[in-house]
Amino acid sequence: MVLNESYKRLLSVQPIIFFSLILLLKSALAWMVIFENGMSWTLLLKELPFALIIFSLIEAFAKKRKMLYYLLANLLMTTILFAVIMYYKYYGVIVTYFALAQVNQVTAVKNSVFSLMDPYFLLIFIDIVILAVLLYRKKGDSEWKMKLNRPSSRRAALAVLTVSLIICLFNILPNRASMNEIVKAEQMGILNYEAYMIFSSKETEYIEPEAITQQKINEIKKLQPIEEPLLYGSAEGKNIIMIQLESFQNFLVNLSVDGQEITPNFNKLVNEHYYFNKFYQQVGQGNTSDAEYVVNSSLYIPSRGAATQMYADRELPSLPKLLAKHNYDSATFHTNVVEFWNRGELYESLGFNHYYDAKYYGEEDTVFFGPSDDVLYDKTLDKLIEMDAAEHPFYAHVISMTAHHPYTMPAEKQLITLPESYQNTLVGNYLIAQNYADHALGKFIDQLKAQGLWDNSLIVLYGDHLGLPIYSLDSHELELMKEFYGRDYTYMDMINIPLVFINEGVTEPQVFDQIGGQVDIMPTIANLLGISMEDQLHFGQDIFNHHENLLPQRYYLPTGSFLTSEELFLSGSGYDDGRHYSLTDASTESGNATEEEFQRALELLQLSDSYVNSLPLKEGETGEQQ
Numbered sequence: 001m002v003l004n005e006s007y008k009r010l011l012s013v014q015p016i017i018f019f020s021l022i023l024l025l026k027s028a029l030a031w032m033v034i035f036e037n038g039m040s041w042t043l044l045l046k047e048l049p050f051a052l053i054i055f056s057l058i059e060a061f062a063k064k065r066k067m068l069y070y071l072l073a074n075l076l077m078t079t080i081l082f083a084v085i086m087y088y089k090y091y092g093v094i095v096t097y098f099a100l101a102q103v104n105q106v107t108a109v110k111n112s113v114f115s116l117m118d119p120y121f122l123l124i125f126i127d128i129v130i131l132a133v134l135l136y137r138k139k140g141d142s143e144w145k146m147k148l149n150r151p152s153s154r155r156a157a158l159a160v161l162t163v164s165l166i167i168c169l170f171n172i173l174p175n176r177a178s179m180n181e182i183v184k185a186e187q188m189g190i191l192n193y194e195a196y197m198i199f200s201s202k203e204t205e206y207i208e209p210e211a212i213t214q215q216k217i218n219e220i221k222k223l224q225p226i227e228e229p230l231l232y233g234s235a236e237g238k239n240i241i242m243i244q245l246e247s248f249q250n251f252l253v254n255l256s257v258d259g260q261e262i263t264p265n266f267n268k269l270v271n272e273h274y275y276f277n278k279f280y281q282q283v284g285q286g287n288t289s290d291a292e293y294v295v296n297s298s299l300y301i302p303s304r305g306a307a308t309q310m311y312a313d314r315e316l317p318s319l320p321k322l323l324a325k326h327n328y329d330s331a332t333f334h335t336n337v338v339e340f341w342n343r344g345e346l347y348e349s350l351g352f353n354h355y356y357d358a359k360y361y362g363e364e365d366t367v368f369f370g371p372s373d374d375v376l377y378d379k380t381l382d383k384l385i386e387m388d389a390a391e392h393p394f395y396a397h398v399i400s401m402t403a404h405h406p407y408t409m410p411a412e413k414q415l416i417t418l419p420e421s422y423q424n425t426l427v428g429n430y431l432i433a434q435n436y437a438d439h440a441l442g443k444f445i446d447q448l449k450a451q452g453l454w455d456n457s458l459i460v461l462y463g464d465h466l467g468l469p470i471y472s473l474d475s476h477e478l479e480l481m482k483e484f485y486g487r488d489y490t491y492m493d494m495i496n497i498p499l500v501f502i503n504e505g506v507t508e509p510q511v512f513d514q515i516g517g518q519v520d521i522m523p524t525i526a527n528l529l530g531i532s533m534e535d536q537l538h539f540g541q542d543i544f545n546h547h548e549n550l551l552p553q554r555y556y557l558p559t560g561s562f563l564t565s566e567e568l569f570l571s572g573s574g575y576d577d578g579r580h581y582s583l584t585d586a587s588t589e590s591g592n593a594t595e596e597e598f599q600r601a602l603e604l605l606q607l608s609d610s611y612v613n614s615l616p617l618k619e620g621e622t623g624e625q626q
Contacts, residue, residue, distance in 0.1 A: 016055045016160075019070050023051040023077055026124050027190065030081045034088045035186050046171050046189030049164040051077065056164065059157035067131075075128055077191060082124055084190055091285070092471045092556060094185045096197040172196050178573040180558035187573070204303070205606070209614040212607055214537055220600050220607075226545045233530025235458040235503045239388065240323070240395040240525065241448070242460040244291060245437065246403045247467030250277060250496040251484050252434055260416050262435050265442030269461065269500050273507040276543065278515040278583065279499040280563055283465045284555035288399065289341035291464035291518060292332070296320065296350050296397070298522040298538035300608040301554055312345035314615040317536050319522045320395060321351040326531060327392040329353055333380045334399040335361045335370035349618055352397075356383065367410065373402040373437055377444035385451055400437060405467065407433035415439055427480045430467055455504045458528060462521065463497030466556065470494055492568045492581050495556060503528065515565050515583070516543040517551040539608055552601040562593070562601035569593035 027047035028039050054077070058069045087095035168189075175187035176196070185193040245266075253270050255262045269275075283290035286306025293307035294300070296319045302310040320330040331354040338344040338357040347355045358370055361379055365372045380398055387394040402413075407429035413436045422428030448454040470489060473481065481489035499516065501507055501524075516524075520540035526533045527542040541549065551563040560571030560578070570579040575598045582592075 015067065015070055016052070016059055016157075019055055019074055020048060020051050022074065022127050024048055026078055026081050029124060030085050030190055031186075033085050034094070034182065034190075037186075043189075045167060047191055049167040049171075050189060050191040050195070052160055052164040053168065056157045056161040060154045060161065071128065071131060074131075078124055078128065080194055081190065084194075085124075089472055090469070092469050094181050094190070094193065096194060168192050168195075175573075176200075179560035179571040180573060182558065183573055183577075204609060204613075206613050207607060207610040209610070212537070212611045212614070214534070217537070217539055217604070217607060220603055221541065221550050222548065223541055223546055226542075229527055229542065229545045231506070231544050232527055234506045235528040236530040237393060238503070238529070239393045239453065239457040240328075240460070240529075241384070241398065241453070241457045242295070242396070242521075242525075243398045243441070243462075244288070244295070244400065244464045245441075245461060246288065246400045246464060247405060247407075247430070248403070248434065248437075248463030248497060249467050249494070250279070250463070250498045251481075251493065252431075253277070253498055255484065257422070257431060258419050260418075260435075262416075262431050263438040265438050265445060266461070266498075266500075269445075269502060270498065272509055273503075274501040274510050274512065276499040276512045276514070276516055278513060279462065279497055280515065280517045280551060280553075281463070281465045281495045281497050281556070282518045282551065282553065286341055288401075288464045289343060289346065292343075292397070292399065293346060293350075294518040295462070295521040298519050298540040299612060300519065300539060300552060300605055302612075303554065303559070303605070303609060306341060308342040308346045311612050312342055312349050313617055314349055314612060315618045316349045316351075316612070316615065317538075318350040319525065320353070322522075322526065322531065322533070322536055323395050323529075324351065324353075326529075328395050329387055329390060329392055330395040330397075331356065331383065331387065332397040332399070333376065333383070335372075335376050335401055337370075340369075356380070367402050367413070368404050370401055372413070373400050373440035374443070376400060376402075377440055377447070381444065381447050381451065384448075384453055388451075388453055388456075399464075400441070402440070403430075403433040403437040403467070407467075409433050409436055421476075422480065425477050425480065426473060427468060427477045434467075458525070459502040460500070460521065460525065461502075462499045462518070465497070466494050468494070469556075490581060491557060491570065492583070495553070501528070512543070514543055514547040515549045515551065515563060517549070517563070519551070520549070537611060539604060550597060550601055550604070552605050554605070560598060560602060562597065564593055564597060566592045569598065571598070 024043060024047060027043055031039050031043065054073045055070065058066060058073065062069050083095050087093065171188050171192050172195075175184055178184035178187060188196060252263050252266070253275075254267050261267060281291070282294050282300065284301040284306065286293070286301070286308055289308045290301050290306060293311070297316050298319075299316070301307050304310070320328075323330060330352050332347055332352050333356045334343065336358055338347070338355060338359075343357070344355070356379075361371045361375055363371070365375050376398070380396070384394070384396055387396070402409075406426065409429070409432055414432050416432060416435050418428050418431060422431065445454070448457070448459075468477075468481065468489075470478075470491065473489075478489055481493075485493060499521070517540070519538075520543045523533055523538055523540045523542045524544060527544060543549070548565050549563070553561040553563065558571045560574070562569055563583075565583070567583055568581045570581070572578045575595045578593075578598070580593055
């Protein structure tokens with residue numbers, strides 16, 4: 001009763017003031033979660049004016065049911081702020097309306113989303129529930145309700161609207177050129193940023209197709225031709241088995257907790273074959289499907305959306321198509337439904353001859369949204385044996401999935417027991433999930449050896465994307481990560497994934513320190529097979545023979561971020577306020593990345609965007625589903 005009367009008194013002052021204060025508090029919560037500096041007095045100038053624009057429109061033009069419009073406007077802006085908070089916790093970026101194309105994927109990863117939700121986030125909706133009950137219950141103070149719905153001075157409302165609009169434009173217009181999306185949202189205000197993204201131009205400045213050449217790409221990357229490439233043709237004529245490991249970060253390599261190796265089978269591969277320890281993801285909104293796209297095309301992800309949604313309608317140059325010219329059969333294996341992330345269209349565009357999805361693997365031993373890695377490897381082996389019996393070699397791309405966020409494994413797949421400090425933490429669950437995935441991988445390796453596939457195949461293993469986002473970890477979990485690294489967990493660590501090449505009889509224990517990214521896998525495989533890529537445009541490089549590299553990043557790091565052989569550069573509004581992190585000592589800022597490298601990284605992204613946009617739309621039938 002006291003609460004009801006308090007709400008009534010507050011509303012009776014002026015609804016526009018009451019609702020503006022409510023939105024200001026909700027904006028403060030979003031700022032605390034997202035921005036490094038937390039709340040700021042600038043909220044008054046960056047978030048409040050946007051709310052006042054909406055509310056003054058209601059005051060000026062709502063003749064009836066004014067409070068209903070207030071509630072709906074409050075609900076809309078609250079939902080936007082809530083979506084921004086949750087998306088940031090999962091992806092580390094500011095959600096925009098472009099991400100709505102991803103909504104149909106959210107139901108499949110709802111456990112991941114819910115696991116990141118702190119209960120207090122839901123308090124952001126509590127005022128809407130209370131007000132709805134107060135205002136629309138049948139019994140109530142009708143005189144009070146009539147008072148709230150009385151029209152206000154239209155002149156005063158329009159004056160507030162005008163001033164608020166001017167302030168919003170003052171926040172938006174000077175900050176449009178900022179490269180870093182989070183910095184831009186902080187400079188503009190979250191609600192202003194969302195509005196700006198809706199109304200900003202969608203047109204991309206593309207480069208003319210005739211200006212996009214391999215020579216141009218090599219010049220930007222400063223690549224020099226290699227007369228006698230190392231390891232050229234060392235795997236000529238062999239099958240290719242490429243295994244993409246779900247959420248596998250590099251810190252897992254040779255990691256032990258409480259005397260238990262987390263990934264003993266992968267460690268054995270690392271310690272007996274060629275291992276790249278400075279290898280980095282280059283995925284975006286599509287995560288796993290983006291990794292499939294990048295490694296098979298040697299192109300960068302789009303600036304907006306997942307590659308499967310933006311590029312799957314194109315005739316993409318690819319590893320399967322390159323290998324087809326040399327009589328390779330190709331197949332990709334994934335236990336989820338092929339419709340997830342539009343993979344069916346992607347596989348057709350990439351030129352895979354066959355794909356095997358949930359229809360082939362069935363519903364046996366499901367974990368999260370598909371059969372387990374044990375089922376994946378067992379049933380994949382059957383097809384690999386069939387393909388190996390054919391006259392020509394094959395390329396098989398195998399996508400593991402069980403170690404998927406939020407890593408809550410069934411009891412029978414929890415094969416290790418971690419110390420109490422790891423119990424019920426995202427870090428602990430992650431280690432348990434990766435330990436199971438490694439156990440399944442180890443059995444698959446034994447099967448490949450028993451069937452003779454190990455000796456006559458080039459085997460490539462790499463992580464698809466990060467598993468432990470910095471922004472998803474609480475203070476205790478960050479301390480656990482600090483124990484692994486001996487220093488604070490950084491963005492550079494977050495995107496660091498392992499890469500291993502196994503060519504029995506050729507590879508030996510060796511760690512390669514040169515940096516590489518997923519875009520480099522395709523040209524590196526081509527070198528090992530002795531296949532020229534002169535006639536196929538690509539943005540990666542053979543990392544056995546080119547030690548200097550320039551790796552543009554998108555999505556998980558701000559636009560304009562990149563890696564060189566010496567450091568990670570994180571863009572700010574542009575280059576000048578960016579951050580420099582040394583690859584040799586990730587806890588320190590260096591300053592070696594130049595503005596010239598910054599511009600070259602942006603030019604590479606523009607060339608890739610322009611090239612894919614210039615590709616013809618695909619024709620013909622889809623790949624054969626099994």
